[in-house]
Amino acid sequence: MKVEQKPVLPPRGTVVLEARGIVKRYGHVVALGGADLELVAGEVLAIVGDNGAGKSTLIKVLCGAVVPDEGQVLLDGAPVHFRNPLDARKRGIETVYQDLAVAPALDIATNLFLGRELRRRGPVGSWFRLLDKNRMRREAQREMDELKFHLPSIDSAVEKLSGGQRQGVAVARAAIFARRLVIMDEPTAALGVRESGQVLNLIRSIRDRGLPVILISHDMPHVFEVADRIQIMRLGRRAALTTPQRHTMSEVVAIMTGAARGDEQTSPQ
Amino acid sequence: MKDNQMRIVTKTPVMSYDNAGDAGNRDKRAGSLRPTSERGRWRSCRRIAIALLATVAAATIFAAVSTVANAAGDEILIGLVTKTEVNPFFVKMRQAATAEAEKQGAKLIARFGKFDGDNEGQVAAVEDLISAGVKGILITPSNSTGVLGVIKKARDKGILVIALDTATDPADAVDATLATDNFEAGVLQGQYARKALGDKTPKLAMLDGTPGGTVDVLRHDGFLKGFGLKEGDPAIVGKQITHGAQDQGQTGMENLLTAHPDINVVYTVNEPAAEGAYAAIKARGKSNDVVLTSIDGGRLGVQYVNAGKIAATVMQFPKIMAARGVDYVVDYAKTGKKPSGFINTGASLITDKPFSDLPSKDTKWGLENCWG
């Protein structure tokens, strides 16, 4: 998984990731009862829903943390079977977890490359396993600059950063290594207004680079600010598919809670 | 198309997307937005400052104390390394050595191991003492072979090394050994026990210390000689191991009394074991029927004799060991004369029921001269 690889850019309008009829039961509880999803190239898709609507479970299926009982997941049109998160990662799907999964005492560059460290080329790297710290720092800095995300120094420890900056590091890590798409679980949940703005910026940068983003969020204003399409989940199924232009926030909330009916709009723009 | 949508959405004025600008500096909650190198420097500066402060304080104390300590640059330095600082035997030794050194105008540096058997602690202490430039080292070896290497280093540098209380193995690894003749002490104990028993047929119980211990073996054998029995004689009705501890002395005695209720004389390796044995004997109501003897001569031991719990004990003189050792070192420093061989610091029978043909001292004398 070399950083030099650019993400593959499928033509506009093509479906990158698709889920059909996903069913997942936990004992008698049906977490997902035939859920669908399409992620189109170049978009930010927000998944919203009340607690228990199934959005977390659907995400876990997509990133490989959960294996569904029924249904299919297709990546670029071809069926895939993820048995663990590593499988999904190997196919180019990166996930930003709600608790970030960063090592606070270590610096930003180290965290970005954690688990996928770069070694010096040649025998020094393979025999002596010497890390190429300069290259990692350069790549990390370049990535941050490309994402237009600014940090005091690439060498500072993650724990010294604000919440938003830390989130940014986790997001950047996904951005560096994702080749197909990025999944984000509640990226602005613990952040203040200013920091949320920074993260939403990052999301847009990622999308603009050609990586579509799936986003779970409870925060309606953020969803409306950054999403291209919104998928509303209810009772383990997709209740509606809409965009920030077609519905207002309160209408979306109404669909979420079942107070209003959503019309299933399946075709992406 | 998409971009248009994005721009429309992002017109809320609250959003400011600069991270590195001045606005950031005002936001304390966001933490560090100054360049980290500066903050890092600040952090390490503070660390250094605190470290400096702490050690300056310590340094002042050290300097003050040591200028006093090193006032007389050419006084004779003597090293003492005892087994531990928890056994009163060794504490008294140290105190006696310190007092004698003061009297002689020398300086004693006393170190000790962390526990009985702490060889490395003693080795390191001897090494440091060599560096300190001592003229002589007095040592009670925790391990009779473990200190040989470092003792040789000391002697090679012309330092006099004297073993106190416990010999090294081999004994001539040191210049001289100052100790109790434990065999002789055992003999005294045995002689008294025989006399105290009188005409009765002996039924002897032996409460030994640690199997294989030099001191333990000597005392045991000495007792038998003084008592007039050979090893294996049927008059020896039983033996138990106590490791010189009170609780094991008690258990051992109980077991022996159960097996042989007619025991009438008991040998114990030291006074804690004897105290335990006494408890067992008293519990059986046999305190008048059993002659209980011991060795060591600590204050507690002499008090047992005084109270009638033990018929007699044989006193050692660790304070003499220590003081005599200091004297030898001072003598060596001044004249180059070395002591040699085994120097017996003596053993004295302590009892309140003496026999005319067996020299002994009473407990009054005992309490005045005991260690501890």
Added chain:
Amino acid sequence: MRLQSTGDGVSADQTPRRTADNARTGIMRQVLLKPTVGPLIVLLLFCTVFSLATHTFLAAGNLSLVVQQSVIVGTLAIGQTMIILTAGVDLANGGIAVLGTIVAGRLVAEQQNPALLSLLFALILCTGFGMTAGLLVSRLMLPPFIVTLGLLGIITAITRLVAHGGAFPVTDDLLAWPGNAIAVGDTSITYGMLIMFGLYLLVWYLLTQTAWGRHVYAIGNNREAARLVGIPVQSRLLSVYTFAGFLYGIGSWLALGRIPNADPNALQNANLDSITAGVIGGTSLFGGRGSLWGTLIGTLIVAVLRNGLTLTGIDPLWQDLVTGILVIGAVALDQVSKGKQR
């Protein structure tokens, strides 16, 4: 407040300068780790104080002596530091090393086995015990404190069994080799010291210049994060404990070199001493933070303190007192600087 348009927070000139700045980093900068500065200052200050207090401190051979006295605990502390970095602790390191000395000594002294084989056997045994601890910690998820505590009891019993008796001298040339010294002017450097330094260099390299080392730090700092990014946590933990066991085996060889006497009573406090050295040197018991060189400095601080107190004739109780203060001070400093970063 500057309002800038979406996604354009960059001022164009900052980027190239920052990149240039970062490009100038090198080994030098990595070596001057900030956490080590504090302990180093303390060490230098102690040395200064003692050399002022008595001329014997800096005398020929004394400094070498201090380092020699640090060799065994210093080597054990390497393994301990690695384990502490993973948020674990090892209470059995002294016990494992002692068992190594007894086994090697017994094999050579009593049964006349070739020294090299005996030493290798002892090394394998120690590594095996390390691996046992590692398996229990990594596969069964048992707390390291308890695992190593229990292991210590078992090892102590085995040691007494194998030693059956007390200490015994071990006079083999190969086993005593680390005690041999090279004369350098007035002073001497033992092979044991060289081996210890070599091990410090090796493990420093592994911890700071390889991915394995970064994984070790990450596991100690946030184990869940390490798992989520794909670090093979179980495998790393096992390797840490196993390697530590190997280091303890080397420690047993160095112990025989320094004092050619196999003593079941030895190194009873080595576990706490190695933890003390690590903590004074800046390693955090919570894991994920610390520098190996700090541990070396911590070991030297304790040795210098003891040596200096003897040379100046000061009561040894000061040693425990000052060591205790240093430990608390080190932990407090660590917490304070961590807290400020929030």
